Amino acid sequence: MTDSEAAAREDAVVAHCRVRREDFRRRLKDYLACPSVSTDPDYRDGMAAARDFLTQLLAGTGFSNVRQLDGGVGGHPALYAEWLGAPGKPTLLVYGHYDVQPPDPLELWDSPPFEATERDGRLYARGISDDKGPSMIALEALGAFLAVEGGLPVNVKILLEGEEETGSPSLPNILMQNAALLAADAILSADGARWRADLPSVNVGSRGNGGFEITLRTASTDLHSGRYGGAVPNALHELSRLVAGLHDSEDRVAVPGFYDGIEMPDEKARADLAAIPFDGAAWADAVGAREKGESGYSTLERLWDRPTLEVNGLWGGYQGAGSKTVIPKEAHAKFTARLVPGQDPQRILGLLKDHLRGLCPPEAELTFSGDRGWTKAYRVPARHPLLAAAEAALEETLGRKPLRVRIGATLPLSDLVQEALGIDTVMFSFSTSDECFHAPNEFLRLSAIEEGVAAWVAILRRVGQQQPAAYAPFRRR
Amino acid sequence: MTDSEAAAREDAVVAHCRVRREDFRRRLKDYLACPSVSTDPDYRDGMAAARDFLTQLLAGTGFSNVRQLDGGVGGHPALYAEWLGAPGKPTLLVYGHYDVQPPDPLELWDSPPFEATERDGRLYARGISDDKGPSMIALEALGAFLAVEGGLPVNVKILLEGEEETGSPSLPNILMQNAALLAADAILSADGARWRADLPSVNVGSRGNGGFEITLRTASTDLHSGRYGGAVPNALHELSRLVAGLHDSEDRVAVPGFYDGIEMPDEKARADLAAIPFDGAAWADAVGAREKGESGYSTLERLWDRPTLEVNGLWGGYQGAGSKTVIPKEAHAKFTARLVPGQDPQRILGLLKDHLRGLCPPEAELTFSGDRGWTKAYRVPARHPLLAAAEAALEETLGRKPLRVRIGATLPLSDLVQEALGIDTVMFSFSTSDECFHAPNEFLRLSAIEEGVAAWVAILRRVGQQQPAAYAPFRRR
Numbered sequence: 001m002t003d004s005e006a007a008a009r010e011d012a013v014v015a016h017c018r019v020r021r022e023d024f025r026r027r028l029k030d031y032l033a034c035p036s037v038s039t040d041p042d043y044r045d046g047m048a049a050a051r052d053f054l055t056q057l058l059a060g061t062g063f064s065n066v067r068q069l070d071g072g073v074g075g076h077p078a079l080y081a082e083w084l085g086a087p088g089k090p091t092l093l094v095y096g097h098y099d100v101q102p103p104d105p106l107e108l109w110d111s112p113p114f115e116a117t118e119r120d121g122r123l124y125a126r127g128i129s130d131d132k133g134p135s136m137i138a139l140e141a142l143g144a145f146l147a148v149e150g151g152l153p154v155n156v157k158i159l160l161e162g163e164e165e166t167g168s169p170s171l172p173n174i175l176m177q178n179a180a181l182l183a184a185d186a187i188l189s190a191d192g193a194r195w196r197a198d199l200p201s202v203n204v205g206s207r208g209n210g211g212f213e214i215t216l217r218t219a220s221t222d223l224h225s226g227r228y229g230g231a232v233p234n235a236l237h238e239l240s241r242l243v244a245g246l247h248d249s250e251d252r253v254a255v256p257g258f259y260d261g262i263e264m265p266d267e268k269a270r271a272d273l274a275a276i277p278f279d280g281a282a283w284a285d286a287v288g289a290r291e292k293g294e295s296g297y298s299t300l301e302r303l304w305d306r307p308t309l310e311v312n313g314l315w316g317g318y319q320g321a322g323s324k325t326v327i328p329k330e331a332h333a334k335f336t337a338r339l340v341p342g343q344d345p346q347r348i349l350g351l352l353k354d355h356l357r358g359l360c361p362p363e364a365e366l367t368f369s370g371d372r373g374w375t376k377a378y379r380v381p382a383r384h385p386l387l388a389a390a391e392a393a394l395e396e397t398l399g400r401k402p403l404r405v406r407i408g409a410t411l412p413l414s415d416l417v418q419e420a421l422g423i424d425t426v427m428f429s430f431s432t433s434d435e436c437f438h439a440p441n442e443f444l445r446l447s448a449i450e451e452g453v454a455a456w457v458a459i460l461r462r463v464g465q466q467q468p469a470a471y472a473p474f475r476r477r
Numbered sequence: 478m479t480d481s482e483a484a485a486r487e488d489a490v491v492a493h494c495r496v497r498r499e500d501f502r503r504r505l506k507d508y509l510a511c512p513s514v515s516t517d518p519d520y521r522d523g524m525a526a527a528r529d530f531l532t533q534l535l536a537g538t539g540f541s542n543v544r545q546l547d548g549g550v551g552g553h554p555a556l557y558a559e560w561l562g563a564p565g566k567p568t569l570l571v572y573g574h575y576d577v578q579p580p581d582p583l584e585l586w587d588s589p590p591f592e593a594t595e596r597d598g599r600l601y602a603r604g605i606s607d608d609k610g611p612s613m614i615a616l617e618a619l620g621a622f623l624a625v626e627g628g629l630p631v632n633v634k635i636l637l638e639g640e641e642e643t644g645s646p647s648l649p650n651i652l653m654q655n656a657a658l659l660a661a662d663a664i665l666s667a668d669g670a671r672w673r674a675d676l677p678s679v680n681v682g683s684r685g686n687g688g689f690e691i692t693l694r695t696a697s698t699d700l701h702s703g704r705y706g707g708a709v710p711n712a713l714h715e716l717s718r719l720v721a722g723l724h725d726s727e728d729r730v731a732v733p734g735f736y737d738g739i740e741m742p743d744e745k746a747r748a749d750l751a752a753i754p755f756d757g758a759a760w761a762d763a764v765g766a767r768e769k770g771e772s773g774y775s776t777l778e779r780l781w782d783r784p785t786l787e788v789n790g791l792w793g794g795y796q797g798a799g800s801k802t803v804i805p806k807e808a809h810a811k812f813t814a815r816l817v818p819g820q821d822p823q824r825i826l827g828l829l830k831d832h833l834r835g836l837c838p839p840e841a842e843l844t845f846s847g848d849r850g851w852t853k854a855y856r857v858p859a860r861h862p863l864l865a866a867a868e869a870a871l872e873e874t875l876g877r878k879p880l881r882v883r884i885g886a887t888l889p890l891s892d893l894v895q896e897a898l899g900i901d902t903v904m905f906s907f908s909t910s911d912e913c914f915h916a917p918n919e920f921l922r923l924s925a926i927e928e929g930v931a932a933w934v935a936i937l938r939r940v941g942q943q944q945p946a947a948y949a950p951f952r953r954r
Contacts, residue, residue: 226886
């Protein structure tokens, strides 16, 4: 195919975006400049700025009914917008989130986290990969349809959440209270990330997630290690024992009952997984790590099929320069678990608390706080029509049939939407899993923008050729 | 004895101090206002202010040859002063330190740490108990002798150190390089603390001390717990295992060889110790703790006769508000050990490092830093003349024969001075061990000031009646 043949075959909507590429990057940078960190109250203004940006963008693009939805419990509101001018066509709920992870440790960023900076074909900024870049790609494709064709191939509702990074505490209420407004045939999510840059794939499942904090207190004041050392408990010794007691020597979670009820893939499925080209050592080496995990499983099984329990932060005592000969009166830890199908979140939370209580010696006082998340794992039904459309769109755009993969991370949405709206979620993000989200120097490959816009145009056209009836067997209400 | 008889019998030097009590408190408060935190470079000015204060005080009191001594390695200098007008009398080297512990956590102080505040018969400030109050008591008694009698009963050299709280890194050089200047029959230390407020006692031993830090690195960047969780090591899990592996389930130090060479007290000594009136449960309860320590030993044995290994600080991952689903790339811990007679510090340091290396899995990188201290434990010879003078002075002042006790804390000086000057140290401090040193709300009982001044006057008079020859058998050079 010559260049002119390629140009002649290029989709007019895709071409519209291609020539306006610089405009898109400018808009994206403006959006990234809003420091919308949902977990930290100090960033309230940044959250508001991101909402203002999106509200103007959605209204200006041609969406109607642009509004904020909150759960009535004082959390960060989600943004809603709709275009419903395709009667008789399926209705998609397009999902993304406008909140981002905290930027710290700031000193490890090579450029300011809220000033998007281009280097070597990548754009660096907090939230660009998770999820501002991918959701802006979706909005770009939708806006281009409206600009070029005056309409969309399908009915589209948009939901942009503001609490994804804190476990979506308001989302259940938002979904329940607005079930009619949000009713759709399926969700097409701009969050979720591609597995690898070199291998087209579609995500068909994600792990669940939940977290909590503990404080272990052993005295009412910090104590001099000479005057008290050896004769009273040390909160850091005791907390270390608790944390060490969460896994056995083979890196299995040592909490009784933790693995109960998990349906493991059969031999065929394990063999299929093992056949996926994947170099675990190189994957770990890319982040300066080595493979290590639950005994008896491959790295991909550990990531996709096995649950985990992680300490995300732990601290106590003196952390400044030099030394301080103190026995700390208390120590703290933050935990999260990643869950797989078969694990009920509230049951797991109960098991974890019971296990920690059992490990805590009588000389220490254990308190729990900060329960958050506790969403179930999710799997897309194998024959879902939106999954078929996604696979076809990716094959058309990238020239290669995508692999079905899973991700180890969590989209609370999938589980919550199943509960509240009874519909399935297909992840269609154009970030990639190596892009340092939740870490310093988060980036997005610039090549993902054009690939992503073309794929979004393609999937919207394919769903436009489907009947709403094809979705009915997969809807629960 | 009537009040007038008591007044008639009162020592003129003690009386001089009593009527000038308010002047003393004012001076003490000025000294406490100097934030002389030796471990943190941000407090350099506070260290200099404390030295300026002492230099003026010593020169104004009548001491000569007031000067700074450093070890030539850039540390905080010590202050020296002397009064040598008692030929034929013993020479005492009076020791104190002008540096203090860091004040953090600041939010737990009920009054500003560097503004001495009086409440309920106590004076609260950082360093007031360790060691600014006790050393000012000694200087007050010495100054009163010079004012009232125009001289001292003995020759006195004064050494006020600036690095006691950081393990005295310059002190060996200071002592070695100034051995002739500092030559004395014994050291009388204003540091060391009384065991209890209700029971006269004299300290005859202290534990040794040393510290180091470790960093455990498992990746080159923080990682998303969903994308990597379960398939790469978590620095906090691994560090918790290392720390948990330092003690067994009976709170014994699990480092092979750690207890080798320790000479334990015989049955008679254990029985004597058990006969000391001491309510361990109440002692622990006073700081909101419960007794817990090495199996097979009483609380006093754990504090006085057994070595310890403590984590003073530990941190890694996310510590801010809310949650961050991160697998930390590294984790840190600060350790100190308290040593007893028979333990060679460098051998112990080597054992600890070997043990930690052995616990570290191949997927983590362990680095050591911040070695500091590593001084031996110390015992005062049972028949030392300065010990006899201290016991007599306390009995005279407090009306009751003092117990011989030990302390769990460390005076690096005792060990270093033995090595450098070949002389013994008697601790003669009037702080008390419950006064929250190394913690928020450090305080000194106001009653300790008058008791302390009277006891210092008494011990100086008693040593003035001794012959230098009585000290000769205990001097090593």
